[in-house]
Amino acid sequence: MSTAIEPVDPDVRAHVQSRRDEFLDGLKEWLRIPSISADPAHAGEVAHSAEWLAYRLRAAGFPTVEVWPTAGLPAVYAEWPSGDDGAPTVVLYGHHDVQPVDPVELWDSAPFEPFVRDKGQVYFHLLGMSAHLVTTGRTSPAVNLKLVIEGEEESGSPSFAQLLRERRDRLECDVVVVSDTGVFSRYAISVCVGMRGLMRGEISLRGPGGDLHSGSFGGAVANPTTVLAHLIAALHDDDGHVTLPGFYDDVAPLSDRERELFGALPFDEVTWLRDAQSTATHGEEGFTTLERVWARPTAEVNGIAGGYADSGFKTIVPSQANAKVSFRLVANQTAAAVPAQAAAWLEQRRADGTIPPGIEVELVFEETGVRPCLTPLDHPALQSVTRAMERAFESRVLYTREGGSGPQADLAEILDVPVVFLGVGLPDDRIHAPNEKADVEFLLRGAEAAAYLWSDLAATWDR
Amino acid sequence: MSTAIEPVDPDVRAHVQSRRDEFLDGLKEWLRIPSISADPAHAGEVAHSAEWLAYRLRAAGFPTVEVWPTAGLPAVYAEWPSGDDGAPTVVLYGHHDVQPVDPVELWDSAPFEPFVRDKGQVYFHLLGMSAHLVTTGRTSPAVNLKLVIEGEEESGSPSFAQLLRERRDRLECDVVVVSDTGVFSRYAISVCVGMRGLMRGEISLRGPGGDLHSGSFGGAVANPTTVLAHLIAALHDDDGHVTLPGFYDDVAPLSDRERELFGALPFDEVTWLRDAQSTATHGEEGFTTLERVWARPTAEVNGIAGGYADSGFKTIVPSQANAKVSFRLVANQTAAAVPAQAAAWLEQRRADGTIPPGIEVELVFEETGVRPCLTPLDHPALQSVTRAMERAFESRVLYTREGGSGPQADLAEILDVPVVFLGVGLPDDRIHAPNEKADVEFLLRGAEAAAYLWSDLAATWDR
Numbered sequence: 001m002s003t004a005i006e007p008v009d010p011d012v013r014a015h016v017q018s019r020r021d022e023f024l025d026g027l028k029e030w031l032r033i034p035s036i037s038a039d040p041a042h043a044g045e046v047a048h049s050a051e052w053l054a055y056r057l058r059a060a061g062f063p064t065v066e067v068w069p070t071a072g073l074p075a076v077y078a079e080w081p082s083g084d085d086g087a088p089t090v091v092l093y094g095h096h097d098v099q100p101v102d103p104v105e106l107w108d109s110a111p112f113e114p115f116v117r118d119k120g121q122v123y124f125h126l127l128g129m130s131a132h133l134v135t136t137g138r139t140s141p142a143v144n145l146k147l148v149i150e151g152e153e154e155s156g157s158p159s160f161a162q163l164l165r166e167r168r169d170r171l172e173c174d175v176v177v178v179s180d181t182g183v184f185s186r187y188a189i190s191v192c193v194g195m196r197g198l199m200r201g202e203i204s205l206r207g208p209g210g211d212l213h214s215g216s217f218g219g220a221v222a223n224p225t226t227v228l229a230h231l232i233a234a235l236h237d238d239d240g241h242v243t244l245p246g247f248y249d250d251v252a253p254l255s256d257r258e259r260e261l262f263g264a265l266p267f268d269e270v271t272w273l274r275d276a277q278s279t280a281t282h283g284e285e286g287f288t289t290l291e292r293v294w295a296r297p298t299a300e301v302n303g304i305a306g307g308y309a310d311s312g313f314k315t316i317v318p319s320q321a322n323a324k325v326s327f328r329l330v331a332n333q334t335a336a337a338v339p340a341q342a343a344a345w346l347e348q349r350r351a352d353g354t355i356p357p358g359i360e361v362e363l364v365f366e367e368t369g370v371r372p373c374l375t376p377l378d379h380p381a382l383q384s385v386t387r388a389m390e391r392a393f394e395s396r397v398l399y400t401r402e403g404g405s406g407p408q409a410d411l412a413e414i415l416d417v418p419v420v421f422l423g424v425g426l427p428d429d430r431i432h433a434p435n436e437k438a439d440v441e442f443l444l445r446g447a448e449a450a451a452y453l454w455s456d457l458a459a460t461w462d463r
Numbered sequence: 464m465s466t467a468i469e470p471v472d473p474d475v476r477a478h479v480q481s482r483r484d485e486f487l488d489g490l491k492e493w494l495r496i497p498s499i500s501a502d503p504a505h506a507g508e509v510a511h512s513a514e515w516l517a518y519r520l521r522a523a524g525f526p527t528v529e530v531w532p533t534a535g536l537p538a539v540y541a542e543w544p545s546g547d548d549g550a551p552t553v554v555l556y557g558h559h560d561v562q563p564v565d566p567v568e569l570w571d572s573a574p575f576e577p578f579v580r581d582k583g584q585v586y587f588h589l590l591g592m593s594a595h596l597v598t599t600g601r602t603s604p605a606v607n608l609k610l611v612i613e614g615e616e617e618s619g620s621p622s623f624a625q626l627l628r629e630r631r632d633r634l635e636c637d638v639v640v641v642s643d644t645g646v647f648s649r650y651a652i653s654v655c656v657g658m659r660g661l662m663r664g665e666i667s668l669r670g671p672g673g674d675l676h677s678g679s680f681g682g683a684v685a686n687p688t689t690v691l692a693h694l695i696a697a698l699h700d701d702d703g704h705v706t707l708p709g710f711y712d713d714v715a716p717l718s719d720r721e722r723e724l725f726g727a728l729p730f731d732e733v734t735w736l737r738d739a740q741s742t743a744t745h746g747e748e749g750f751t752t753l754e755r756v757w758a759r760p761t762a763e764v765n766g767i768a769g770g771y772a773d774s775g776f777k778t779i780v781p782s783q784a785n786a787k788v789s790f791r792l793v794a795n796q797t798a799a800a801v802p803a804q805a806a807a808w809l810e811q812r813r814a815d816g817t818i819p820p821g822i823e824v825e826l827v828f829e830e831t832g833v834r835p836c837l838t839p840l841d842h843p844a845l846q847s848v849t850r851a852m853e854r855a856f857e858s859r860v861l862y863t864r865e866g867g868s869g870p871q872a873d874l875a876e877i878l879d880v881p882v883v884f885l886g887v888g889l890p891d892d893r894i895h896a897p898n899e900k901a902d903v904e905f906l907l908r909g910a911e912a913a914a915y916l917w918s919d920l921a922a923t924w925d926r
Contacts, residue, residue, distance in 0.1 A: 200776045212740065213867060214765060215866045219759055221744060225767045226695055229692040229696045230695075278675075278821050282685035292683040293679065300677045300681040303773075304688045304769045304784065306768075309787055313829070358743035403680070
């Protein structure tokens with residue numbers, strides 16, 4: 001990364017800019033299809049969105065375009081072989097569904113009107129492919145390209161892993177490129193190198209067989225809400241470390257280089273806190289805010305319930321209490337390890353008296369969590385993405401991660417290949433909130449970066 | 464209490480037994496009026512119940528009978544002066560409303576059918592008065608009697624304190640007799656000497672301005688559900704003592720005599736646990752189960768809520784969390800002292816870091832709680848009640864308390880007199896649960912005890 005940035009290819013830029021209006025018109029048309037995957041009433045719109053995209057991909061020259069049904073909403077698949085011997089095969093992942101737009105009244109303009117949004121990160125690839133072909137004089141891409149554009153990402157990709165398993169043969173590849181992430185800021189162009197994994201569970205406590213009169217019984221039987229509180233309080237130590245035995249054993253420690261690169265990002269705590277709607281940061285001792293959300297695992301209580309907490313009072317000893325807890329995981333943790341660690345932790349709590357006689361505790365996890373993913377900084381595909389982005393944005397790129405979890409890790413696991421991220425979302429997109437927008441210029445730079453990427457991958461890939 | 468039990472007055476018993484059928488017919492008629500105070504749809508029935516009782520009181524000879532309207536449901540007031548110079552004045556408290564009968568399908572017989580219930584403890588006093596007059600040859604009672612029978616006890620007596628203040632002049636008296644409690648068991652006749660007080664509050668925590676994506680922000684901001692758990696966990700020490708500073712300062716310690724009397728009760732843990740629908744007792748170190756529920760103050764979490772705890776998962780850092788907490792109080796604590804103690808406790812939690820930056824905590828208490836009440840064992844009115852009960856039941860009586868809280872303490876406070884309890888409810892009444900019943904024989908013994916009590920109070924009262 002100490003070599004000079006390659007100069008912009010003026011032909012690529014000229015081609016992309018010449019198609020700006022056409023690109024925007026097409027994107028706006030697509031955006032007006034409200035493909036809200038989380039709302040069953042919009043299932044028809046998601047199907048419409050898939051057909052629209054399939055039509056455009058065929059028009060763009062993809063020789064194979066298919067709409068793939070799933071147990072849920074359809075995905076779009078498109079394939080364009082390179083024709084070159086030894087060309088690497090790339091699966092390009094994106095999604096064509098969008099978030100629900102409630103509350104509509106908070107949007108400055110009507111939703112799905114000409115605002116460029118999530119779908120922009122899929123759509124710029126059509127322009128990128130056009131630039132790649134026109135400027136290289138090719139009739140097919142330099143890589144074997146396989147697009148898979150799912151329709152349920154915004155509702156948690158419930159059918160995606162199954163789809164990948166079923167279509168594994170068709171999706172065989174050397175690397176996955178994900179276009180769904182963002183840059184650190186408008187002025188700090190970056191490439192994402194990892195996402196956190198996730199394991200979600202529920203802890204349920206049962207005390208008395210029914211709610212009891214707190215006058216008649218209060219003080220003489222264990223209260224499940226109080227015991228739950230003790231358990232939650234025991235989930236972290238005084239330094240904010242998660243207390244599950246073995247939880248950190250597999251955690252890839254941050255290298256000095258990674259910490260240095262995180263530190264090079266122009267992190268502004270005031271801005272971060274504004275986005276977090278918070279007045280202070282708080283977390284694991286010894287780590288910065290970015291390290292906490294990107295590179296450290298967490299145990300987060302997502303909700304608690306027990307007894308009567310609505311308006312007024314019911315003076316009861318509650319019969320039951322429960323909490324939802326999610327664990328964010330980082331490389332090289334596995335979601336599958338968490339349930340056993342949590343069970344061992346619970347045994348410790350029984351042994352140390354945190355769980356008194358009279359309270360039954362049950363701990364249930366989801367069947368499969370989400371794996372964390374991390375691209376090593378020296379990975380050749382990441383070098384290609386880095387060069388493509390630096391060239392398109394005429395700027396050194398830095399490296400970020402995402403704290404969230406997504407189907408990207410399924411791609412890595414099921415297809416058994418590395419995943420790299422080519423994303424140009426802007427942080428002021430206010431992900432999943434009203435007035436989401438992406439800067440058109442960033443989408444055009446994304447198209448340029450894609451054009452460079454296919455050539456770079458083909459030229460540098462070492463089979 | 465070492466003197467011999469006075470023998471039954473055969474005339475009293477004969478009179479009471481001779482009126483058994485008449486008593487039961489009247490009670491059944493009254494029970495069939497579903498005076499459910501908690502259900503606004505039954506307001507008319509509560510008014511009907513009040514008018515019915517007023518009619519019966521007039522028929523029984525009370526020269527003054529009034530239905531007193533309140534801000535809520537009506538109370539019944541009746542007065543019968545003794546005519547004797549220097550006769551003590553007694554306010555007799557009871558209630559004529561009943562609990563909602565849901566779930567109806569769990570009742571072995573249709574509710575309000577001829578099952579003797581709560582109202583029986585008011586109704587036996589009419590028979591008691593009749594026995595008192597007939598067997599003493601009097602035309603008015605030996606004490607100045609003032610009945611006040613409220614209509615909202617089962618829904619928390621929301622209007623009762625106000626009614627007492629408004630009618631304070633009419634209710635001037637020397638002692639209050641409450642007929643609303645029970646004996647320890649069918650085979651261990653007892654007199655209640657106290658009830659716990661109550662102060663209810665809510666603790667509310669605010670963290671981020673809205674629910675946050677736990678991937679993007681989890682691990683780097685304080686989570687209000689976790690902080691609430693730490694606060695709840697800090698509410699008791701390892702021995703189960705409440706940690707509010709000064710909480711125990713005014714607590715009347717149990718005397719050796721009181722502990723001895725509690726110990727004399729035939730307490731059966733297996734039965735108690737069955738009633739508590741629990742598999743184990745748990746509470747403050749150094750106290751028995753009865754001491755814990757009758758003579759020790761508590762802090763009980765009645766409910767918790769925060770974030771998303773329903774089916775499925777929402778991986779959020781919740782914006783808010785709250786808990787309802789109620790403090791049961793014993794003599795000589797005051798409900799008014801609790802908010803300041805809790806505020807001081809909260810300051811300690813801020814100081815010791817339990818509440819991290821970024822979390823706002825608000826603690827709100829109800830305006831007025833309920834005071835605890837305790838009749839000293841050597842109080843003359845309690846001696847009268849003891850003698851009357853021992854005579855009626857031909858048995859030594861033991862002393863109990865109630866762990867609950869009720870308007871009885873308002874009577875003591877607003878009328879500024881001692882309160883004694885004359886109650887014959889049986890513990891297998893399963894208070895507030897389906898199949899509630901009271902043994903008719905116990906109600907008849909209650910009538911006998913009332914007949915003795917008025918004479919005893921008049922004879923022994925030292926003005």
